[in-house]
Amino acid sequence: MKELNYIKICASSPKLKVADCVYNTNEIICEIGKALEEQAEVVVFPELSITGYTCGDLFFQDLLLKECEASVEKLVEYSIDKDILIVVGAPISNRGMTFNCAVLINRGRVIGIVPKTFLPNYNEFYEKRWFASGRVNMDETIDYCGMTVPFGTDLLFESEANSDLVLGLEICEDLWAPVPPSSNLSLGGAAVILNLSASNDLVGKSEYRRSLVINQSARCLAGYVYVSAGYGESSTDLVFGGHSLIAENGRLLEESDKYEMDGSRITSEIDLEIINHDRRNSSSFSDTPKQKYRRVKFYTESKACEIHRRHNSHPFVPVREEERNKRCEEIFSIQTSGLAKRIEHIGSSSMVIGISGGLDSTLALLVCVKTCDRLGLDRSMIKAVTMPGFGTTDRTYNNAVGLIESLGATFLEIPIAEACIKHFDDIGHDMSRHDITYENTQARERTQILMDLSNKFKGIVVGTGDLSELAMGWATYNGDHMSMYGVNASIPKTLVKYVVKWVAENAVEEKTREILFDVLDTPVSPELLPPDEKGGISQKTEDLIGPYELHDFFLFNTVRYGFGPEKIMKITELAFEGKYSKDTIYKWLRQFYWRFVSQQFKRSCIPDGPKVGSICLSPRGDWRMPSDASFGMWMRRMDKIREEGSYS
Incomplete structure (x- = not known):
């Protein structure tokens, strides 16, 4: 993997139970184990994956927030000797506000927390009732799980073992925004964007979602890993299909089946060399103004393992x-x-x-x-x-x-x-x-x-x-x-x-x-x-x-x-x-x-x-x-x- 400059990433949408953090955490741990067996360096879970996305007004319950934090602590302890970066979704309270967050765990530490920027509050969505946007919080750190953790939308995560591997985080609706955070994250140096999502299914929405992911990966000249909530979320008014996708520079590498009752998981390798090459060649990319980001280090060892990525023997000729x-x-x-x-x-x-x-x-x-x-x-x-x-x-x-x-x-x-x-x-x-x-x-x-x-x-x-x-x-x-x-x-x-x-x-x-x-x-x-x-x-x-x-x-x-x-x-x-x-x-x-x-x-x-x-x-x-x-x-x-x- 190291000689090819690939990063193997697993996108996992496990079966869950709404508001049952213990059950969900056990499922997440099981999925981390499978990702380790596949020798993935990063495993990503859906939005609010520890609690479930469809908790509604239960997000106002202090008990749920404390149970969630205890579950994150359990994942931190589990990760101590695990050679993998774990990214889960969780509601996190700070300064009288609750944020919809991506939590990054690596080798016994919470290395960073990224709150969601754009909160949908239209049609079937009502997130502003429960959550605050990540743009309103001015603190650069947060006390969580007994640690002082970098917090904010201005975080990038860089591998100590491979400087080409830089990750940016956005959450669901962020991708649907006119200017998604991933655009600026990529300009700031993120080679791979991770999106923790809970996108419900409607007729025709899968095609639109797939198009968004592929096109954003092309615009950003980046890898894009999208993982959405699936079976187990409340079906009171909505159904979630667990749609996950991995794309690279406008090319779809992997896509999950939907509506899997036992959850779904996809794994693929993103080619960091392709991303670097295309960015060097693009004058538009280099000429675009860039924001400043804080960089947080994580460590995983590159592994010599089986390659999932398919290589078209006739790259000039479409397969279909x-x-x-x-x-x-x-x-x-x-x-x-x-x-x-x-x-x-x-x-x-x-x-x-x-x-x-x-x-x-x-x-x-x-x-x-x-x-x-x-x-x-x-x-x-x-x-x-x-x-x-x-x-x-x-x-x-x-x-x-x-x-x-x-x-x-x-x-x-x-x-x-x-x-x-x-x-x-x-x-x-x-x-x-x-x-x-x-x-x-x-x-x-x-x-x-x-x-x-x-x-x-x-x-x-x-x-x-x-x-x-x-x-x-x-x-x-x-x-x-x-x-x-x-x-x-x-x-x-x-x-x-x-x-x-x-x-x-x-x-x-x-x-x-x-x-x-x-x-x-x-x-x-x-x-x-x-x-x-x-x-x-x-x-x-x-x-x-x-x-x-x-x-x-x-x-x-x-x-x-x-x-x-x-x-x-x-x-x-x-x-x-x-x-x-x-x-x-x-x-x-x-x-x-x-x-x-x-x-x-x-x-x-x-x-x-x-x-x-x-x-x-x-x-x-x-x-x-x-x-x-x-x-x-x-x-x-x-x-x-x-x-x-x-x-x-």
């Missing part, structure tokens, strides 16, 4: 089909809108595009076709060119021809073999040597043809290369690397196929659809080496540079979150458990770093192209990196990983 289809539709719309603007701006008479029968050129052609349709232009203005060479196979050739014809683009075929042979002769290259000169000659010959045709037809060359190829430098400099507008430039390889699939299923005729599905089933290849003895593709890209699903995973976590090699190795093993061995992951991660850093010179001069997602390598936009940066730092880290992990 419905969401994935929406993503693909939006990407396709962004591509066509970008190309349409470029065509209108320059008054282009044609779009020239090389078609290989592979995925990337297929998607780019589909974008060209849709652009024509949106602008009311005849599809014949698309000059789709096949340029068969030494490695072209019948399968890709036939798919290219069939696709062009079925879509109504203008078909052109210009073989490149003779021109390449003449060029080999001109430069004195033995064409039996299938080296980089042999391969790149073909790529540059094709680019020259496309560029010259764009002059002839008064148009532009539409580029087909994708984000994964740019990241790996898997393009011939001034060959397929070059165009006049690159419509696929920010779409990773693992996502390209889903966009093509979406178009096949939603935007083309049956004949075209059949071709597209065969393209989707074709191995990725530049087809620059001769076919095998059976006429099939002999040069498969992923055999040479590694699986694109691994490289896209490396790319996402390197660029989006700034993770280092050790962490990427570990989360890759988790994400692809059972599919790739550690040695395989190590091999291709090392290859990724070498290529990603050394091939920046190709990205420094790429053509314009639309950004479609959170990661883009345009030198004019998201990624500014010197072309002559050394990759030595990454190689040394990889050497260290090999030595410590015995990787081959």
Whole structure:
């Protein structure tokens, strides 16, 4: 956990009895034990969890308040030898007022008490009858459980073992306020917000509550742990479902089932490194005025334990089909809108595009076709060119021809073999040597043809290369690397196929659809080496540079979150458990770093192209990196990983 900089937090909503502090405290202790078994560092309970939220005028009873304090004392004693931070809800009286509070307990001490700021007093809520807002009390400490305890809404709680772990507290309605306390707590340094809540259930409220938590975690660039009261609260007028959520920077990590009669509990890890990275990158976050907060220390040891957090092996691709289809539709719309603007701006008479029968050129052609349709232009203005060479196979050739014809683009075929042979002769290259000169000659010959045709037809060359190829430098400099507008430039390889699939299923005729599905089933290849003895593709890209699903995973976590090699190795093993061995992951991660850093010179001069997602390598936009940066730092880290992990 420490090497990943995760904090494991448990949100527990135990079954309770209203106004029975002894029963509730025993349930809380039982839940703390389960959190310890899961090796959580923090366990959070609902609002007023010791007494129950629905006590009503019983909060005026001195007996209830004294029973509650005795229960907190019992938790303090229980916590002496427990390696965990415990956060419970309790009513606490001070200076003739009662406050709805979060009480933090760590290793035999009450380390802090945070009162609720915003008290709901509308509809079914009547809190101002019983409680005072935390803003009215001016004392910085309170005497409680025989201790002088920091008290107030200006408290942050910092781990002695990990300075990145800083917690802020708010209570239920605080989140519903126009400016929630968590906004200022996060600006003050809180990496994780804990919300003790008692939010009753109404039709549609769960969706709204979930949206609030996710969006507040995104605005605050923080982890957000929300735990609500559940079964056992009074059902006189309301029902509480025990809805708990754990979110991080706009992403929902865990969510509990509701209406569980024995209570509910969720546990997940919040990635503090992601939070730090995103805050460093956000100028809006750093520019916002900040309040001063008192910091209270607590101590828990980071544990080497089982990780609950799920790691999506394809981070660019939504897991749910419905969401994935929406993503693909939006990407396709962004591509066509970008190309349409470029065509209108320059008054282009044609779009020239090389078609290989592979995925990337297929998607780019589909974008060209849709652009024509949106602008009311005849599809014949698309000059789709096949340029068969030494490695072209019948399968890709036939798919290219069939696709062009079925879509109504203008078909052109210009073989490149003779021109390449003449060029080999001109430069004195033995064409039996299938080296980089042999391969790149073909790529540059094709680019020259496309560029010259764009002059002839008064148009532009539409580029087909994708984000994964740019990241790996898997393009011939001034060959397929070059165009006049690159419509696929920010779409990773693992996502390209889903966009093509979406178009096949939603935007083309049956004949075209059949071709597209065969393209989707074709191995990725530049087809620059001769076919095998059976006429099939002999040069498969992923055999040479590694699986694109691994490289896209490396790319996402390197660029989006700034993770280092050790962490990427570990989360890759988790994400692809059972599919790739550690040695395989190590091999291709090392290859990724070498290529990603050394091939920046190709990205420094790429053509314009639309950004479609959170990661883009345009030198004019998201990624500014010197072309002559050394990759030595990454190689040394990889050497260290090999030595410590015995990787081959």
